[in-house]
Amino acid sequence: QQQVKQSPQSLIVQKGGISIINCAYENTAFDYFPWYQQFPGKGPALLIAIRPDVSEKKEGRFTISFNKSAKQFSLHIMDSQPGDSATYFCAARGAQKLVFGQGTRLTINP
């Protein structure tokens, strides 16, 4: 059973638009929530991360929104660019383990 559920499975956004990917979790012991970006043929790379005592974190065009009471968090990509086309994974850390969501394949149309 997947401990972190991610949606949508795939997403197509026009250049300049906002891309939004959502994740939900059940385990309240999770204490760290990163997002990873993966290009074809490469390993995932850390993009941005948040701790549960913070409701939002922004780094450039990338923002994580975190709702502790709903046990949900999301990634927003502002002004999406073709170079952002990749697979995105949310993850959660608990008991010294990092578990991942199912991934979202994002395509930005020029």
Next chain:
Amino acid sequence: NAGVTQTPKFQVLKTGQSMTLQCAQDMNHEYMSWYRQDPGMGLRLIHYSVGAGITDQGEVPNGYNVSRSTTEDFPLRLLSAAPSQTSVYFCASSPTAHGYTFGSGTRLTVV
């Protein structure tokens, strides 16, 4: 500083064969993990280690063994390969179990 190095990059095995996927990191990271990536399933944790001599099971450990005799190396052993183990395998390391650095992966096909 090579980061996380995985070998081989590609491998084809016959059902029942055994092999070891190698993983080495030169960043002196205590935490290391093995994941498998399958379409629609994301990254699933196979085994992980919090330091030399210490390993534990993840979400999908069956059919795989690991050992951690040094900080640098964390090999993954397939004892008797099955077609269900066809996947892309990633090794990752971290100093604190937070920001993991991933290797470039091993694409394994079991026929």
